[in-house]
Amino acid sequence: MITMFLSSLFLQAVDPAQPDPEPIAAPVETAAADTFDADAALAGINAYLNSIDTMRARFLQISPNGAPIQGLLSMDRPGRLRFEYDDPSPITVIADGTTVAIEDSALETIDRAPIRATPLYWLLADEIDLAADAEVIDVVRELGFIYVTLQDPNDEMQGSVQFVFEEPSYILREWFVTDALGEMTRVIIQDQELGVNLSPRLFVIPEPENPRDSRRGRR
Numbered sequence: 001m002i003t004m005f006l007s008s009l010f011l012q013a014v015d016p017a018q019p020d021p022e023p024i025a026a027p028v029e030t031a032a033a034d035t036f037d038a039d040a041a042l043a044g045i046n047a048y049l050n051s052i053d054t055m056r057a058r059f060l061q062i063s064p065n066g067a068p069i070q071g072l073l074s075m076d077r078p079g080r081l082r083f084e085y086d087d088p089s090p091i092t093v094i095a096d097g098t099t100v101a102i103e104d105s106a107l108e109t110i111d112r113a114p115i116r117a118t119p120l121y122w123l124l125a126d127e128i129d130l131a132a133d134a135e136v137i138d139v140v141r142e143l144g145f146i147y148v149t150l151q152d153p154n155d156e157m158q159g160s161v162q163f164v165f166e167e168p169s170y171i172l173r174e175w176f177v178t179d180a181l182g183e184m185t186r187v188i189i190q191d192q193e194l195g196v197n198l199s200p201r202l203f204v205i206p207e208p209e210n211p212r213d214s215r216r217g218r219r
Helices: 007-013 038-051
Strands: 054-062 068-076 080-085 091-096 099-104 109-114 135-142 145-151 160-166 172-178 184-194 214-216
Touching: 038 135, 038 145, 038 160
Parallel strands: 109 214
Antiparallel strands: 054 068, 054 184, 068 080, 080 091, 091 099, 099 109, 135 145, 145 160, 160 172, 172 184
């Protein structure tokens, strides 16, 4: 199911031969929140996300079993994004403005879902307003970071997403995706470059030679 930020894909993308990552911190428990102006924090986060035009960064993804894999993230807001996993993973994730597709070059398949049916929408919308577009479960400030936990109010996406922003810049540093079974995937953003030139070709979803190999995501 790719509507939970492609959680099942993340498990497939991991290279089990890679070494274990350094110990990682668990996401903040929302019950331990300090008192602060959550509305002001959300407004600052919205403003920062809406200010992004283009971005290129490295990412480190850690699956529920602790296995890591890296890759290159390219974003052209609004609507377009690409996760290109390093070899030997055969996976590429592409958002073209309306659709998110998972291309598996080894299996020669492409799975698709509407952007609005994935948490990518909360990063790629024309005008980001997290409080309006999602159910905000909690906003927590902890050790110089702000943790924003979201769920889909329409139940198109099961589970939750916790985004982590640096304070006071509101730069997005990482996120945790927890599926309906409690399995957690972590994605860390590294070496961000903003305002870079990105080829439009990066965000073109290829058409499979065999139409049967293109599958629409279903809940």
